[in-house]
Amino acid sequence: MRRLNELHDAAFVSGASKGLGRAFARMLLAEGVRVWGTSRDPGRLAELASAHPGAFFPVALDLADRAGAIRAFEGASAAAGKGFDLVINNAGYGVFGGFADLESSVWRSQIEDMVGTVLELSHAAFRSMLSRRRGCLVHISSIAAELPLPYMSGYNVAKAGLSALSESLMFETRGTGIRVIDFRPGDYKTEFNEAMPTDSSSEIALRARAALEATFAGSPPSERAAMDLRRALLAKRSGIVRSGSLFQARIAPLLSRILPDSVMRWGTARYFGL
Ligand SMILES: NC(=O)c1ccc[n+]([C@@H]2O[C@H](COP(=O)([O-])OP(=O)(O)OC[C@H]3O[C@@H](n4cnc5c(N)ncnc54)[C@H](OP(=O)(O)O)[C@@H]3O)[C@@H](O)[C@H]2O)c1
Known part of the structure; x- marks a missing residue:
């Protein structure tokens, strides 16, 4: 293949x-796959649409509007003809701040958007794939699902929840012809951090944020994640795919399996200046 x-x-x-989402879309288009791509403002997708007429279709979708997001998915699915045989739930955002510093509603909204709405989208996709006994569902989780980031509690919960959903579905898809990929990127150079204000003025949180920015600055481009996803799709297997720098994608997850939790937490805390 x-x-x-x-x-x-x-x-x-x-x-x-x-x-990452734009890199995934470009990779798929280059591979001859038709793509329905989303944004809260479809005007931001105009460039992809004009570069790929008849192959890329912009869709308005806001994770915060759950009913609207499902309607958008169902509409796009109908427009695709037989529905989607590949669904990549990638949209997401970070919130940075002390757990007690921010209102609980901020954390709750992030979890509702990035687990609640994504679960509904995956549910709709999964049902449609099951009826045809084919397809691949991809969740763009994060290394944070297994190695939580300081001052990003809602994000860590959301990604751990999403990865747990992927792993649950891996059991249920055995023998169905459907595959589930839990894709866990480490840091990639995107606009993720710019879209994430530092909602904390505490000195310790600011130190953690500076360490986060320093790692992010040296991170690989999104196209590399797209190549890793392409390889995983061509492998035609369900599973967890870690993608990113050698340290984040290979060494840190390995260390977390062999070192005691307390040692991992000590090392992470030192790195982030806590
Ligand atoms: N970059 C990394 O280092 C990294 C590492 C691990 C995991 N990830 C995950 O990878 C995914 C993509 O992140 P990225 O780094 O590519 O970030 P990005 O450059 O900020 O892109 C985020 C994408 O998600 C969409 N989005 C954000 N909030 C949304 C909302 N409330 N409703 C609907 N769409 C929303 C944005 O679309 P509009 O703004 O146009 O609506 C944009 O297309 C996220 O799930 C993120 O958690 C990223």
């Missing part, structure tokens, strides 16, 4: 306006 269009005809990619 050399090209993804031998496996997939129509893909849904949430958050395709920039960053």
